[in-house]
Amino acid sequence: MLARQRHRVILGMLDNQPSLRTMELAKLFDVTDETIRRDLEFLDSEGKLIRTHGGALRIERRSQMPLQERLKENQEAKQSIAKKALQYIKKGETIFLDASSTVLALAECLPDIRLTVITNAHDVVSPLLDKQNIEIITTGGRFDRTSHSYGGLTAMNMLKKFAIDKIFFSSGGMDMERGASDVAEIHAEFKENLIPLCAKRILLIDGSKLSVRAPRFFCPFELVDVMITDPTADQSIVDRLKTSGVNVI
Secondary structure (H helix, E strand, O other): HHHHHHHHHHHHHHHHOOOEEEOOOOOOOOHHHHHHHHHHHHHHHHHEEEEOOOEHHEEEOHHOHHHHHHHHHOOOOOOOOHHHHHHOOOOOOEEEEEOOHHHHHHOOOOOOOEEEEEEEEEEHHHOOOOOOOOEEEOOOOOEOOOEEEEEEHHHHHHHHOEEEEEEEEOOOOOOOOEEEEOOOOOHHHHHHOOOOOHEEEEEEEEHHHEEEOOOOOEEOHOOOOEEEEEOOHHHHHHHHHHHOOEEEO
């Protein structure tokens, strides 16, 4: 198969799934890993996909993708991450949950214990309604219909009034040099201003986003106390993060 034919097949596969692995593509096309790496590097240079360590991600304007659509992606990974995150939630704490599909999975499995949950995410409220011991505080502010989240100065000024024990947040990518990043400027700026206000910062991120750069960086490694990922994460990337001093579980 010619290179341009492989390129068409690869892009067609990315229409149906968010990520691809180099080794799997090499087996599919019966070529070497190096051949696939060259294919992915070419397609990345053409702006048709995002080359990552060990594979590739499709390009999509995630800031325009509704939250419920994002929730359908990597469901098992999100559930695995959410269950790990529960160990960091203690009775009596005040926690912040951001407007991401991974953090929404955490909200859905929170136990009904005495907690204060502050959120700028409209969809986080619903799974907490029947949990009578959880006090729910929403930020208010300018509503974004795509992400179902609140933001702007109104939301940020409200948050400055609270002592937040822990923030659970996600990101569109985690770069090995510059930390967490996101596609949407408005969401990245919001989290950039909020994270320093929180006593402990816990990043929830699935394996497909490791070693990925989204356009807007908002949180360097030194501000992340714990990074929680899932079993699909590339172990070599996890090892590099740990060597850099990041507490990855």
